Amino acid sequence: xxxxxxxxxxxxxxxxxxxxxxxxxxxxxxxxxxxxxxxxxxxxxxxxxxxxxxxxxxxxxxxxxxxxxxxxxxxxxxxxxxxxxxxxxxxxxxxxxxxxxxxxxxxxxxxxxxxxxxxxxxxxxxxxxxxxxxxxxxxxxxxxxxxxxxxxxxxxxxxxxxxxxxxxxxxxxxxxxxxxxxxxxxxxxxxxxxxxxxxxxxxxxxxxxxxxxxxxxxxxxxxxxxxxxxxxxxxxxxxxxxxxxxxxxxxxxxxxxxxxxxxxxxxxxxxxxxxxxxxxxxxxxxxxxxxxxxxxxxxxxxxx
Amino acid sequence: xxxxxxxxxxxxxxxxxxxxxxxxxxxxxxxxxxxxxxxxxxxxxxxxxxxxxxxxxxxxxxxxxxxxxxxxxxxxxxxxxxxxxxxxxxxxxxxxxxxxxxxxxxxxxxxxxxxxxxxxxxxxxxxxxxxxxxxxxxxxxxxxxxxxxxxxxxxxxxxxxxxxxxxxxxxxxxxxxxxxxxxxxxxxxxxxxxxxxxxxxxxxxxxxxxxxxxxxxxxxxxxxxxxxxxxxxx
Numbered sequence: 001x002x003x004x005x006x007x008x009x010x011x012x013x014x015x016x017x018x019x020x021x022x023x024x025x026x027x028x029x030x031x032x033x034x035x036x037x038x039x040x041x042x043x044x045x046x047x048x049x050x051x052x053x054x055x056x057x058x059x060x061x062x063x064x065x066x067x068x069x070x071x072x073x074x075x076x077x078x079x080x081x082x083x084x085x086x087x088x089x090x091x092x093x094x095x096x097x098x099x100x101x102x103x104x105x106x107x108x109x110x111x112x113x114x115x116x117x118x119x120x121x122x123x124x125x126x127x128x129x130x131x132x133x134x135x136x137x138x139x140x141x142x143x144x145x146x147x148x149x150x151x152x153x154x155x156x157x158x159x160x161x162x163x164x165x166x167x168x169x170x171x172x173x174x175x176x177x178x179x180x181x182x183x184x185x186x187x188x189x190x191x192x193x194x195x196x197x198x199x200x201x202x203x204x205x206x207x208x209x210x211x212x213x214x215x216x217x218x219x220x221x222x223x224x225x226x227x228x229x230x231x232x233x234x235x236x237x238x239x240x241x242x243x244x245x246x247x248x249x250x251x252x253x254x255x256x257x258x259x260x261x262x263x264x265x266x267x268x269x270x271x272x273x274x275x276x277x278x279x280x281x282x283x284x285x286x287x288x289x290x291x292x293x294x295x296x297x298x299x300x301x302x303x304x
Numbered sequence: 305x306x307x308x309x310x311x312x313x314x315x316x317x318x319x320x321x322x323x324x325x326x327x328x329x330x331x332x333x334x335x336x337x338x339x340x341x342x343x344x345x346x347x348x349x350x351x352x353x354x355x356x357x358x359x360x361x362x363x364x365x366x367x368x369x370x371x372x373x374x375x376x377x378x379x380x381x382x383x384x385x386x387x388x389x390x391x392x393x394x395x396x397x398x399x400x401x402x403x404x405x406x407x408x409x410x411x412x413x414x415x416x417x418x419x420x421x422x423x424x425x426x427x428x429x430x431x432x433x434x435x436x437x438x439x440x441x442x443x444x445x446x447x448x449x450x451x452x453x454x455x456x457x458x459x460x461x462x463x464x465x466x467x468x469x470x471x472x473x474x475x476x477x478x479x480x481x482x483x484x485x486x487x488x489x490x491x492x493x494x495x496x497x498x499x500x501x502x503x504x505x506x507x508x509x510x511x512x513x514x515x516x517x518x519x520x521x522x523x524x525x526x527x528x529x530x531x532x533x534x535x536x537x538x
Contacts, residue, residue, distance in 0.1 A: 023437055025430075043437035051461035054426045061430020064415070066361070067437060069430075084420060085458070089427055092417050094409050 004141035004160035005102045009033025011145050012070055012100075016041050021068040022149060027055045029073045030102070056082040059097045060089035068098070068149060075101035075117035075159065083123060091127050096153035100145065104161035105239050105264045106278040109271070118240045118264035121214070124157055125243065131156045132215035134191035134238065139168035140212055147173035157215075163192035163238060163275065171212045176221040182206040185232040185297040186225045188248070190214055193236045193284070200289035206297065214244060219251035231257035234293050236284070240264055260296045262289065314383035316344050316511075322379035326395035326402075332375070334534040338481045338508070339448060340376040342531045345514040346446060346477070347380050355385045358413055364443050365431055367416045369424020370450040370479065371405040378402050378411075386413030422456025425449060425476060429462045432474040441473070448477045451492060451530075452484040466526045467500025474526040475518070476501075479508060482535040496528040508533040 009030065015022045016037050023044040024034060031047050038045035044067075048054045052073060059069040071078065078101045079086060090097055105118035124130050131154055135141035141160055148156040169177055176188065179198065182205040189197035190211045201208060207229040209221060214237075222233065231252055235244050242261035249259055264282050271281065279285050283292060314322070319340060324330035346366060353363040368377055375395070382389045387402070394400030401410035405419025415431075418424055428447035435443050449459065466474050478492055488494075493503040502522035506513040508531030517529040 020438075023434070043433070046433055048429075048461070048465050051465060053422075053458035054429065054461035054465055057423060057426025057458065057462070058430030058433060061427040061432070062434040062437070064365075064427065064431055065434030065438065065440075067434045085423065085426070088417070088420055089423055092407075093427070 001164065002138055003162045004135055004138045004164065005162070007138050007142045008072065008100060008102070008145065008160060009037070011142050012149070013037035015070075015146070015149050016044055019068070019149070021066065023062050023067045023069050025055055025059045025062065025069055025071045027052050027073045027077065029077075052077045053082045053085050056085035056097075057089045060085070060093055060095055063090070063095035063097055063153065064093065068096075068153070070098045070100060070149060072100045072102070074103040074115060075120045076103070076115060079120040079123055079157070080117060086124075087127055090155055091129070096151075096155045098145075098148045098151075098156045098158065100148075100158045100160060102160045104159060104163065106275060107162045109273050109275055109278050112272060113268055113270070120159065120239065121157070122240045122243045125215070129155055130215055131213065133158045133173065133213050135160070135171070135212050136165045136191040136194050136210070137168035138164065140171045143171055144173055144212060159191070159239075161192050161238065165192060165195040169210060174213055174218070176218040177210040177212075178207065178221070178225065179210050180206070180208040181228065182208075183229055185234065186222065186229045187234045187236060187293060188222065188244075190235070190237045190244075192238050196284065196286050196289060197236050199286040200293060204294065204297070206293075215247075217244060217247035217251065219247070222248060222251045226252065226255070226257070231255050232297055233257065234260045234296055235262065236289065236293075237261070237263040238284075240266065258296075260292070262292060316348070318383060319344065319376070319379045322382050322389065322392060323375045325389070325392035326375050326378065334481065334536065336373055337376055338450075338479050338533045338536070339370065339373075340379075341509050341511060341533075342448065342477050342479060342514055343376055343380045345511050345518065347384050349515055350518045351446065352443075353413075355413065358386070361438070361440055362443055365415050365428075365445045367418075367424045367428050367431070367445070367447040368406060368414065369416075369418050369428075369447050370421070370453055371418030372450075374402075374404070374406050377406065381411070381413050387411060421450070421453040422458040425459050425462040428474060428476075429466050429471065432466075432471045435473060436471075444473050444475060446475045446477065448479065450483065451478055451480040451487065454478065454492065454495075455484060463496060463499045463501070467496075470524050471526045472522060472524055476526070476528040477518075478528060478530045480505075480530050480532045492530045493528065501525055502527045503530070504528075505530040505532060507531075
């Protein structure tokens with residue numbers, strides 16, 4: 001199966017052909033995929049070299065002239081390194097862009113911590129008005145990229161990962177999807193975590209929601225799910241643990257509730273190796289998740 | 305019978321008075337006015353933008369990157385009719401759209417909000433790219449930075465990119481009041497020239513020299529004008 005990132009250049013190249021507002025801004029990374037598109041649209045496929053502050057600032061300048069910039073590099077260099085540009089050049093200037101990252105939390109473990117960015121969404125959470133898409137499959141990535149580019153002048157972040165579920169679901173760019181219904185708690189699986197969460201909750205009487213658009217947080221679907229399943233909520237996110245805990249708490253603010261946030265740990269592992277080894281180290285494999293979810297919902301554990 | 309004249313055209317001589325509406329003081333030190341002459345020459349003689357054309361895609365863009373001490377900027381915008389003169393006395397107050405750093409969302413005619421240093425030039429690069437991508441080859445993009453602001457690495461990224469990219473719609477004015485802690489005399493123009501820009505250093509108080517430098521041809525290359533004014537400590 002191809003990866004989400006494999007879809008990025010072909011999808012956005014088609015959007016460049018279809019929509020004269022679309023422009024792509026790169027900082028060397030991902031350039032090869034746009035070779036043909038750059039030939040067709042030399043002024044709308046822009047490579048600024050290894051300059052990430054300029055990457056975001058130039059994207060903002062393009063937006064000020066009315067274009068729809070799609071800005072891409074690895075998450076660490078897209079959100080973290082030029083964070084003030086994201087905050088001021090886009091947010092404060094009141095213009096939008098589509099930021100598309102690759103590498104996710106630990107897509108390249110042997111590359112080490114310099115190329116890991118589990119905190120990207122938590123960091124964006126300090127800013128106002130961002131839509132955040134976390135696809136769990138290349139087909140979903142394609143759909144959500146199209147949603148992102150078509151979203152007027154909104155500020156949209158699309159987080160691409162090599163981690164993926166086996167099958168794509170019909171995502172709509174807004175709502176959580178109800179995958180399974182139960183009565184003993186709600187588990188929200190985000191993006192590539194779905195397959196593992198379904199394996200981990202096999203035989204548990206829980207509702208499983210699938211989220212690929214996590215900001216704005218779909219409070220309505222979560223609340224509706226708690227009506228039948230109760231207000232014990234577990235979030236399983238492929239990035240920093242607890243990133244959406246506040247959002248879930250806000251959604252249930254007027255109800256007694258409990259929230260457990262699972263995800264990538266804050267502590268730097270200082271390990272290389274394989275993705276699976278990092279998944280296990282962060283307790284995000286099916287066995288560990290089953291233990292932690294089951295433990296949290298222990299009073300109500302039910303066998304199917 | 306008395307007649308009331310509504311003043312429609314402000315001149316350079318009116319700027320100290322307009323700045324005085326903000327500060328309550330008509331005597332302004334060099335720091336407050338370091339940008340005044342360059343701004344006036346641009347808005348009075350160079351930029352093709354008016355309040356009526358503030359949304360015209362074909363207008364010239366002026367991006368104030370050095371957002372500190374914007375009184376001269378507001379005075380020029382008021383003199384040219386972008387903002388009402390009666391906004392000036394509220395400068396910096398809660399109800400005023402005119403803050404100690406400008407906000408493009410609040411100030412008519414302000415192309416960007418600025419204050420945090422090192423953002424204007426990269427945004428100006430993107431603006432020039434965006435105009436070019438839309439076939440808008442006439443509008444020129446101007447950005448005003450301070451000499452110490454050039455210490456910001458983001459500016460180095462923009463300078464190093466814009467020369468080889470041949471962004472000849474892009475123009476930078478550097479107000480050099482010797483405020484950078486580590487600087488070589490003549491180093492500003494040299495830095496831009498090394499990156500492929502057309503560069504000239506002039507007396508930042510000499511309107512004719514500024515005008516000539518602002519309007520000199522520079523085919524295929526971005527242009528920087530270093531406007532030297534009194535040292536910040538003077």
